[in-house]
Amino acid sequence: MDEKDRAEQLRYLRDRRLAEIDTAQSEGRLVVGRNGLYRAREFLVDEAGARSCAAVGGITVGGPAPAGHWRLTSEVPLEADPQTVDERLEPLGLRLAMLTDDRATAVEAVAEVRRRTPPTRTPGGPRIRTAGAHLNHVLSGEPVYQGGPGGPPSPADPLAEPTGTAATDLGAAPDIAVLDTGVAVGVAVLHPGLASVVEKDADDTNLLFEESGLLATEGGHGTFVCGLVHRLAPTVRIDPGRVLSPAGFGDDATISAELLETVAPVVNLSLGGYTEDGGSPPALTAAIHQVLSQGRVVVAAAGNDASDALFYPAAVKGVLAVGAYDSSDPARPVAAFSNGGYWVDLWAPGVGLRSAYVQGTYPSSDTGTDFDGYATWSGTSFAAPLVATEIARRYAAREDTRLTPREIADAFLDELPRGSYPGGGRLYTPPVDLTR
Template identity: 30%
Template sequence: MAPQRFREQFTQIQRSMPDVPLAVGPDDAGEFLYEKGVVLARDGEEARVVEDTVRRHFTTFAGLTPEQVRRAGPETNRSGITRIRVADPGQGDGSGDPAVAGALRALSAAEGRTGRRLVSRNHVVSIAVNACPGDEPVPASRAAGPNPAAADGVHDPGSAVAVLVIDTGLMRDHRSYPPLAHTRGDAQVAECDGDGILQQYCGHGTFIAGLVAAVAPNTDITVRGTLNDAGAVLESEFGEKLFEAVDRDGWPDVISLSAGTSNGRTDGLLGVDAFMRELRDRPTLLVAAAGNNGSATPFWPAAYADLPGYENAVLSVGALRADGESGACFSNHGGWVKAYAPGERLTGALTGFETPVPYVYQHSTYDACRYGFTYPCTCHHPRHTGVLSEDGVSAKPDQVMFEGLAQWSGTSFATPVAVGMVAAHMTARAETDPREARWQLLRANTEFAEVRGAHVPALLPPTWRPVRVSPPSARA
């Protein structure tokens, strides 16, 4: 039986958020996840409009009286968003939430009159499969070394480019990997389970930091563990957590963000609107992953790069396949993706080098590319069987051992490569403005690739080596 990757991921994320009933949207189409029974609105008058409108239409929503339509938790300060309960979240299953859909429809007329978005689902922002990364890690030999390899250069605290990675935390032994000797930040929560098995997505933030450091050695990298527990957080919390990260460390030169969600809209995420508006007025450049749905549907926050007023503030990054010749099968694409970087079969530090650690695959590979591509992509090679794809009859899940380096794929990892390219350009040109450095880098770029018929900028680090993989059928 073919794996149902999105459904498997739904199960995994729901386990990591046991107190938050989740649904698949829109209308069970398998495009994103969101909190059941709740909508988001801006604090103040707009929240009151949403509450009043839902109360007038409450008879179409199951399980609530008008008095039960109310704010579901404390209002936030910086993000300016509140959760409003519009249904009993315990009703129904995870295949959509008619009450939430009804609340959105009820507010559509008011939004038309005001010309302003008033209400939103409370989406799950995630690094997960079908969002980021594009596959699970594969052990890599130390002899082959990282790819991209560490660039020449030294770390100079006086001129280093400040990079803030918003992701999972750092593995405890990360400093034993030389490029990460100067990296600081939050520790990864619960690296292994009770049996000593590495948990899924542990090492994601460490891998990203290692890619930045390899491409741009003169960087001060801080990793914040904003996205622990299957790499997921509710939209209502995400904006506040972004503010907490920059309040704690100060606004950096560059933010590397390898998470997001689609939402079926073209005007952004309500939960991060306040953060994005403040970002727009700061000198910081946000470099964000385009997502791994193999889709042209906007993925946020990356797609802010295509919204008026955010062109300078956001660089959205898609993934090139291992040989760099075209886009990776899983990479989102479209005019809102502004650059592409290597993002398939990159090699970097999953852990440090102190202690080997076992890992059990959670997802099974496919018999062929799930997006219809014919090259030997990570959808089906190398082969493995995962726990979440088991039907009680299939073979035992595969287990591997990591001893430091891993090969991993996703726009999650194309993003820090692009971050490193911007940072390295800043160092080489003594450029202190990361936004200007981005434009200089793109203007000077001479490499391009074909992505779904489009001729797109390809940011290729000098130390990156194309990986050419023979089809599995051609192997011994």
């Protein structure tokens, strides 16, 4: 594909992505704010905020979704209904609140709940106003606008099965969790080696199609990420939690609830976004800190807006944020699409990586592009799992079982040279050329 064709395809993909966002907004699934996306008719409350909701009225805290609510659609995991999310978020002291009156969006409700939430006082301390309520921000693996890919995938020739693949005891704990769009149903036929190391769960099925006959823009994203893990470490066991829709949309509450359920020593998050106030999403931040407190590791993509603005969850303190360098250039410059800044910890290959994909037709500016199980794709979404996999592989192979995943990760980071990238960060070169 020459530069002119690529530019045309990127414009088409951007327009299609914006159309998907418009559709989601018209259906009440999200709102496009000034700086980020958030759920239209639901938000998060803490204990004090939950009590204030009763005084505000027109708000249900916890319980099943009302008729017609977007969480009842097939695009979300089976366990993402409000009642289940509520149960999972309980350790964080947060709950899911839903509007039942005619307010336009959650913004007005959040403001009113905050206004009615009284300040708290610690014994002998000052009165401190608690937030009470927070927007439920939408995060995504979406291309061009925020998050994952830095453009559309391209068809690739079949890859040889990675050396060392063997049937794995999936009753054992996974080595890495990949919270993404899940793994496609057909992976067992298309990629039996990958299927042998992927835990199977109905909730984790990668839904591929959002429009009749065409792959959704994020259809196959999770399969591609898991395929990279498998290429780099063929015997690493993968838990592929589905937290994103086929179009790549997830939210603070749902992603956090799934993160709290993971037991893997390393978690990869090839997703993200921006928030209205620039602060980190409260549920995801709390869930990440809980995971980190257990000595586990969270790795996240830095995003593809060629910006240094804080991109979450990569910018959450303690997360290993991974930017992409151009693996097609021997000088390894920053990929044109990659975010960067002081909060980016590592840089890994992110241009033209090859991996397992799905079968189907991806929309393009002409008649569509056909795929037969393999693709080449670019983005920080695909740089992040390379780092996560190396840590998971080292942890699984450790001789000293007293070492924590974080200690393994710190030793790994100490080995890496520092790159001359914006804000610094270390340079990771995988032992396998993933562009071939």
